[in-house]
Amino acid sequence: MTVCVAVKVHDCIVFAADSATSLSAVDGAGNQVIINIYENANKVFNLHKGLPICAMTAGIGNFGPSSISTMSKDLRRLFASDDPEWKLEPENYTIEEVAQKARRFFFERRFAATDPAPQGTFDYWIGGYSADAELGEIWRIQIQNGNCGAPVCVATQDQTTIEWGGQPEAINRLLLGYGQALPQALLDAGLEPDKLDGLLRHIVQRSQANVLSDAMPVIDAIKLAEFLVDTTKKFVQFLPGGNTVGGAVDISAVTKHEGFKWISRKHFYDQRFNPLETDHAK
Numbered sequence: 001m002t003v004c005v006a007v008k009v010h011d012c013i014v015f016a017a018d019s020a021t022s023l024s025a026v027d028g029a030g031n032q033v034i035i036n037i038y039e040n041a042n043k044v045f046n047l048h049k050g051l052p053i054c055a056m057t058a059g060i061g062n063f064g065p066s067s068i069s070t071m072s073k074d075l076r077r078l079f080a081s082d083d084p085e086w087k088l089e090p091e092n093y094t095i096e097e098v099a100q101k102a103r104r105f106f107f108e109r110r111f112a113a114t115d116p117a118p119q120g121t122f123d124y125w126i127g128g129y130s131a132d133a134e135l136g137e138i139w140r141i142q143i144q145n146g147n148c149g150a151p152v153c154v155a156t157q158d159q160t161t162i163e164w165g166g167q168p169e170a171i172n173r174l175l176l177g178y179g180q181a182l183p184q185a186l187l188d189a190g191l192e193p194d195k196l197d198g199l200l201r202h203i204v205q206r207s208q209a210n211v212l213s214d215a216m217p218v219i220d221a222i223k224l225a226e227f228l229v230d231t232t233k234k235f236v237q238f239l240p241g242g243n244t245v246g247g248a249v250d251i252s253a254v255t256k257h258e259g260f261k262w263i264s265r266k267h268f269y270d271q272r273f274n275p276l277e278t279d280h281a282k
Contacts, residue, residue: 001244002166016225017043019247039247042069053128099139099151170235177207
């Protein structure tokens with residue numbers, strides 16, 4: 001499992017995620033059980049060196065033997081190639097175009113070719129600035145039960161938002177004011193199903209924490225994303241079962257003029273031993 005957080009304000013888009021990934025299997029009774037939890041997976045990506053585009057993932061961690069991290073780098077190479085089907089023109093591209101090509105790559109080229117098909121849900125967020133755009137936007141691709149619809153814009157250029165995925169319980173409680181079990185609890189208590197959505201909207205209006213501002217500076221947006229990921233890590237730590245959210249917090253920020261920047265990122269190598277590595281932050 002995982003937690004991924006996107007914070008979008010006028011000045012930037014911030015993507016942050018933990019590093020835990022769970023290895024599971026089916027036991028003799030047909031139950032899904034966790035065999036191991038690794039704390040060094042990569043879930044935040046730079047999709048084009050030189051362009052203000054970032055991505056992050058939650059859910060299925062690999063298609064067959066290939067991790068989502070490796071495939072994201074394969075896609076990045078295609079975006080920078082001369083192949084007209086994939087190449088992004090630096091002076092004339094859109095984030096919607098990036099999302100559509102990413103869907104085609106992950107679903108049509110990689111997921112559909114994997115046998116057996118991966119089980120579970122795959123979420124992939126893409127954020128950034130279209131060529132010459134004043135403000136950024138965020139799109140999401142989702143594969144669920146083997147189906148993948150068109151990319152969805154979850155934050156248009158004029159929208160300010162916090163988006164999160166993976167294990168949402170801690171952030172739901174903190175920001176929305178209620179946990180995931182509340183809807184079923186209300187139904188079990190006798191609430192009519194057709195009134196549920198309206199009541200939940202009413203609860204959110206009265207209980208949500210308004211922690212986001214359109215004019216929030218970049219550094220504060222970074223701190224907010226890091227806080228939400230770290231809070232989820234600590235929340236899961238004290239729940240029964242394995243620590244399915246954990247490890248280092250990887251964070252990237254994208255701005256109109258500075259482009260893509262790593263804020264925090266783990267490496268499998270030490271720069272001291274790789275003196276010729278000049279772009280280790282890419």
